[in-house]
Amino acid sequence: MSATLKDQMSMIVYAPAFAVNDGRPLAVVHGMERAVPGLCIGLMISDEGQLIALQDRDALVVRESKRGEFPTLRSIDDNLRVRIMGWGKPAGISPGGRAQFEFHVSVPLSADGIAAAAALLEAVAEEARAFWGLVTPFSAGVDIARQTKNLPDKREPPPRGLPVIKSPDALRSPEIPHRLGWLNYWSDAGARTIGFPDPVRDAELLSRARRTATGGWVVRLTEAPLDLDNPSHLDALKGAYARFPEIGGRSTR
Numbered sequence: 422m423s424a425t426l427k428d429q430m431s432m433i434v435y436a437p438a439f440a441v442n443d444g445r446p447l448a449v450v451h452g453m454e455r456a457v458p459g460l461c462i463g464l465m466i467s468d469e470g471q472l473i474a475l476q477d478r479d480a481l482v483v484r485e486s487k488r489g490e491f492p493t494l495r496s497i498d499d500n501l502r503v504r505i506m507g508w509g510k511p512a513g514i515s516p517g518g519r520a521q522f523e524f525h526v527s528v529p530l531s532a533d534g535i536a537a538a539a540a541l542l543e544a545v546a547e548e549a550r551a552f553w554g555l556v557t558p559f560s561a562g563v564d565i566a567r568q569t570k571n572l573p574d575k576r577e578p579p580p581r582g583l584p585v586i587k588s589p590d591a592l593r594s595p596e597i598p599h600r601l602g603w604l605n606y607w608s609d610a611g612a613r614t615i616g617f618p619d620p621v622r623d624a625e626l627l628s629r630a631r632r633t634a635t636g637g638w639v640v641r642l643t644e645a646p647l648d649l650d651n652p653s654h655l656d657a658l659k660g661a662y663a664r665f666p667e668i669g670g671r672s673t674r
Contacts, residue, residue: 426559430528430538430646434545434554434606435595438509438520439489445549446486446507447479449524450494452544453505457537460503466493491524501533503541516592516599524549530558535646539604539631543639546606550635552595553611555602561647565600565658568669581649584662586669598668601661603647609636615667622664 436445454460465473465481472495475481485492491507504527512520524545528534538556546554557565568579568586579585589599596611607617617638618627629641642661643654666672 428530429559430530430534430556430603431559431562432524432526432528432538432542432545432554432556434524434526434542434549434551435599436522436524436546436549436551437595438522439486441487443486446491447482448548449545450478450482450505452548453503453526453541456540456544457501457503459498460501460537461497462494462503462505463497464495466495466504489522491522501529501531501537503528503534503537505545514590516589516595516597519595521552521595522549524551524554528556530646539639539641542604542606543631543633546608546637546639547633547635550608551606552608553598554606555598555600556604557602558646558648561603561649561654564649565602568600581655583659584669584671586671592670597670598665600669601642601658601665603642605638605640605642606633607638607640612638615665617665626661 450462454462463475463478465475467473481492489509493506496503505524507522507524510521510523512518515521526541526545528538528541542554542556564580568583569588570585571588586600592599594614596608596614598607598611598615617623626640631639633639643657647654647658649655662668
């Protein structure tokens with residue numbers, strides 16, 4: 422695993438597909454900058470990996486979004502390198518047969534990045550009117566990604582005793598989160614679908630959760646970024662899966 426990836430947190434936010442003249446892509450960029458004082462997303466990363474200073478970033482985002490696309494952008498601050506990109510996901514491979522757009526954000530696993538992560542997740546998810554989203558350190562995300570059973574004949578069990586979760590296209594609704602992360606965004610509809618919150622059973626999670634303006638939730642699974650080599654963190658992840666069997670399509674109802 423490269424040092425670059427090991428020192429990053431990955432954010433993915435799942436939102437409805439873009440509509441004609443959709444204002445959400447630009448709202449996402451503006452929301453990120455409002456969420457973190459001093460953050461300026463003013464660079465584009467070319468297909469060749471070159472950084473390009475943008476004279477009119479907003480016009481670029483609007484132009485690309487009209488084509489159903491999103492440019493690869495980066496903050497200008499080398500001390501808090503935040504990168505955002507995105508792409509559409511067709512209905513045929515999306516939960517409930519409803520096309521989606523995925524926003525992918527990279528945040529450094531540093532003191533500043535950790536401090537900003539929850540606010541960035543909330544900003545992207547709320548402005549995108551997302552179904553759900555999550556932030557996870559890259560190292561933990563590798564094991565979590567291996568929970569998905571994409572092929573019927575896949576026999577290798579998930580690592581660390583984590584439960585098997587269904588492929589996203591097997592989920593009955595896009596509001597159902599596919600998996601858990603360190604920080605979790607659940608829309609109001611998504612939270613109701615998985616049965617969150619229960620004042621008694623979710624007392625500990627509620628102590629690390631906050632309600633958003635649209636009625637969604639940002640839920641922190643552990644105080645520190647998720648580290649699956651830490652037994653208490655692994656227990657917290659397994660416990661959350663046990664509490665919410667709808668996540669990953671594991672419910673037998």
